[in-house]
Amino acid sequence: MTEKKPVIVVHGGAGTWQPERSQPGLEGVKRAAKTGFEILRKGGSAVDSVMEAVAVMEDDGAFNAGYGSTLNIEKQVEMEASIMNGKTLQAGAASLLKDIKNPVRLAKIVMEKTDHILVVGEGAEKLAKIFNLERRSPMTELRLKYHEQQKKILLEGKFELPKLYNLVKNHPEFFELETVGAVALDKDGNVAAATSTGGFPLKLPGRIGDSPLIGCGTYADNQAGACSATGVGEIAIRLVLAKTVCNFIEDGKTAQEAVESAISLVNKRITATYNSMGLIAVDAHGRIGAAHNSPNMCWAYLTPEIKEPVASLTAKIVK
Amino acid sequence: MTEKKPVIVVHGGAGTWQPERSQPGLEGVKRAAKTGFEILRKGGSAVDSVMEAVAVMEDDGAFNAGYGSTLNIEKQVEMEASIMNGKTLQAGAASLLKDIKNPVRLAKIVMEKTDHILVVGEGAEKLAKIFNLERRSPMTELRLKYHEQQKKILLEGKFELPKLYNLVKNHPEFFELETVGAVALDKDGNVAAATSTGGFPLKLPGRIGDSPLIGCGTYADNQAGACSATGVGEIAIRLVLAKTVCNFIEDGKTAQEAVESAISLVNKRITATYNSMGLIAVDAHGRIGAAHNSPNMCWAYLTPEIKEPVASLTAKIVK
Numbered sequence: 001m002t003e004k005k006p007v008i009v010v011h012g013g014a015g016t017w018q019p020e021r022s023q024p025g026l027e028g029v030k031r032a033a034k035t036g037f038e039i040l041r042k043g044g045s046a047v048d049s050v051m052e053a054v055a056v057m058e059d060d061g062a063f064n065a066g067y068g069s070t071l072n073i074e075k076q077v078e079m080e081a082s083i084m085n086g087k088t089l090q091a092g093a094a095s096l097l098k099d100i101k102n103p104v105r106l107a108k109i110v111m112e113k114t115d116h117i118l119v120v121g122e123g124a125e126k127l128a129k130i131f132n133l134e135r136r137s138p139m140t141e142l143r144l145k146y147h148e149q150q151k152k153i154l155l156e157g158k159f160e161l162p163k164l165y166n167l168v169k170n171h172p173e174f175f176e177l178e179t180v181g182a183v184a185l186d187k188d189g190n191v192a193a194a195t196s197t198g199g200f201p202l203k204l205p206g207r208i209g210d211s212p213l214i215g216c217g218t219y220a221d222n223q224a225g226a227c228s229a230t231g232v233g234e235i236a237i238r239l240v241l242a243k244t245v246c247n248f249i250e251d252g253k254t255a256q257e258a259v260e261s262a263i264s265l266v267n268k269r270i271t272a273t274y275n276s277m278g279l280i281a282v283d284a285h286g287r288i289g290a291a292h293n294s295p296n297m298c299w300a301y302l303t304p305e306i307k308e309p310v311a312s313l314t315a316k317i318v319k
Numbered sequence: 320m321t322e323k324k325p326v327i328v329v330h331g332g333a334g335t336w337q338p339e340r341s342q343p344g345l346e347g348v349k350r351a352a353k354t355g356f357e358i359l360r361k362g363g364s365a366v367d368s369v370m371e372a373v374a375v376m377e378d379d380g381a382f383n384a385g386y387g388s389t390l391n392i393e394k395q396v397e398m399e400a401s402i403m404n405g406k407t408l409q410a411g412a413a414s415l416l417k418d419i420k421n422p423v424r425l426a427k428i429v430m431e432k433t434d435h436i437l438v439v440g441e442g443a444e445k446l447a448k449i450f451n452l453e454r455r456s457p458m459t460e461l462r463l464k465y466h467e468q469q470k471k472i473l474l475e476g477k478f479e480l481p482k483l484y485n486l487v488k489n490h491p492e493f494f495e496l497e498t499v500g501a502v503a504l505d506k507d508g509n510v511a512a513a514t515s516t517g518g519f520p521l522k523l524p525g526r527i528g529d530s531p532l533i534g535c536g537t538y539a540d541n542q543a544g545a546c547s548a549t550g551v552g553e554i555a556i557r558l559v560l561a562k563t564v565c566n567f568i569e570d571g572k573t574a575q576e577a578v579e580s581a582i583s584l585v586n587k588r589i590t591a592t593y594n595s596m597g598l599i600a601v602d603a604h605g606r607i608g609a610a611h612n613s614p615n616m617c618w619a620y621l622t623p624e625i626k627e628p629v630a631s632l633t634a635k636i637v638k
Contacts, residue, residue: 089557116526117556123525206442207435215534215559238408240534240562
């Protein structure tokens with residue numbers, strides 16, 4: 001089997017990419033892939049590579065993560081992110097972040113500087129203060145405008161608890177389910193994954209999605225590979241999707257076969273609800289995988305064989 | 320294969336059970352098993368059974384969950400719990416709860432009344448208010464005394480970040496890693512799992528452990544079985560342990576073989592740190608499993624073949 005090292009794959013989220021957002025999205029994932037690959041090319045670690053690639057997308061504003069984060073139902077930002085080192089199975093994550101510039105950097109601090117994996121809310125804010133992380137509120141005019149539009153639709157004729165899944169299905173243009181993520185294999189053969197998001201628009205305050213949950217939105221294990229998920233977080237949680245992809249790889253599947261099998265599993269087992277999902281992966285042999293059941297997934301990859309990142313708004317669509 | 324239905328297995332936590340706590344612990348798990356089994360015997364669901372069994376242990380005070388919860392490093396209570404329905408793969412969880420009497424009841428509300436799976440902190444408090452959940456602070460004299468003792472040890476000669484794992488290893492008598500949990504198979508062949516804890520003593524504020532994380536501390540799937548974990552939460556997260564047990568069952572292992580394999584995996588892959596863990600499981604055929612690598616695990620089970628719950632401070636110890 002040919003070993004291809006180093007490799008990076010990034011995603012800017014599955015969902016419906018409207019034409020006006022497509023070009024900035026494609027540019028953004030290319031920039032992220034290049035940044036992450038440059039670190040790998042110089043001999044840097046997979047962990048540093050995925051962190052910097054995700055940080056680029058958090059800073060971009062075109063993605064629902066970091067500066068582009070959506071607002072919850074109380075008009076608050078609650079960002080979340082995670083990172084995992086496939087060599088050591090160490091992981092870190094943070095959630096309910098209001099103004100951390102790069103949630104993925106805080107996730108790495110949780111991994112390296114605490115005995116914990118997931119720290120959220122005020123506790124996470126304290127850690128960010130101790131380690132002098134940069135701040136920046138994503139509460140922009142654009143986000144506030146989107147929020148008003150989303151809330152209007154939500155309130156039209158609904159008296160019971162919000163049925164967000166139906167809302168999203170009927171109004172995909174107003175709901176950005178996108179998350180950003182990156183997986184990488186470095187020259188030393190170590191894999192890593194990182195994922196970051198602003199979460200579901202109009203989510204309840206305190207809701208934590210799959211992005212900061214190890215096994216659900218993010219997983220990395222040198223014995224298999226690395227995976228990052230995007231889409232409806234609750235589905236990735238119920239199926240423990242990123243770990244499932246790694247299990248499939250460990251059982252002998254390629255990264256591509258593994259993500260396709262996992263999306264098939266979503267289609268088979270989660271039927272009663274809106275089940276839009278996307279996955280990217282890299283296996284320990286450097287083979288990449290990308291699949292989704294949503295209309296689009298904005299993603300890019302870069303390997304030593306090609307000079308420029310390849311980006312697309314679709315990968316293998318599994319129905 | 321003989322099908323044994325209904326079945327319930329509960330645990331009151333893995334760790335070192337000191338003699339003075341053993342008798343109340345054994346009585347408590349027996350009471351929980353009886354409560355859960357009575358629901359099953361009358362034709363109730365596995366979900367209701369594990370919820371009520373866990374609620375009994377949350378109310379007991381002898382376990383690190385609900386009324387017996389330990390305090391974090393800032394002398395606050397931050398309880399957490401989850402529940403999962405193996406028939407539908409629906410799940411609910413809550414964390415960073417200060418005074419909810421039964422965190423597992425809030426987990427069920429998240430599962431049934433929201434589109435989300437994990438809701439924490441103030442957002443969770445709001446839900447509890449909407450649904451009129453009972454309140455009770457676990458901040459008792461006893462817990463405050465334990466907290467002072469734990470903090471004293473922590474501060475003795477440590478200038479860097481707390482190395483909690485070494486502390487726990489050297490002073491097991493002061494650290495209650497225990498969690499409570501229950502798994503059940505009902506007459507209709509549906510499985511469910513629930514887990515609840517006060518968390519790691521002296522944990523950082525905002526730290527979330529494995530108990531509210533689907534796949535890590537809790538998992539249930541009718542195609543396999545149900546599992547609840549106890550011990551060092553970060554290890555259950557890194558290995559996505561409860562889902563791993565269900566995967567082993569799906570691959571053909573019995574519940575007992577599956578929990579033993581999972582503890583072996585802990586011993587093999589998590590070596591550089593304190594790795595105390597315990598697991599209970601039931602498979603879809605009604606076979607039960609219990610294993611740990613800690614000195615003790617307080618647990619009990621009840622099946623139609625026996626009249627009274629069988630409780631013990633050890634199960635299969637896997638070294």
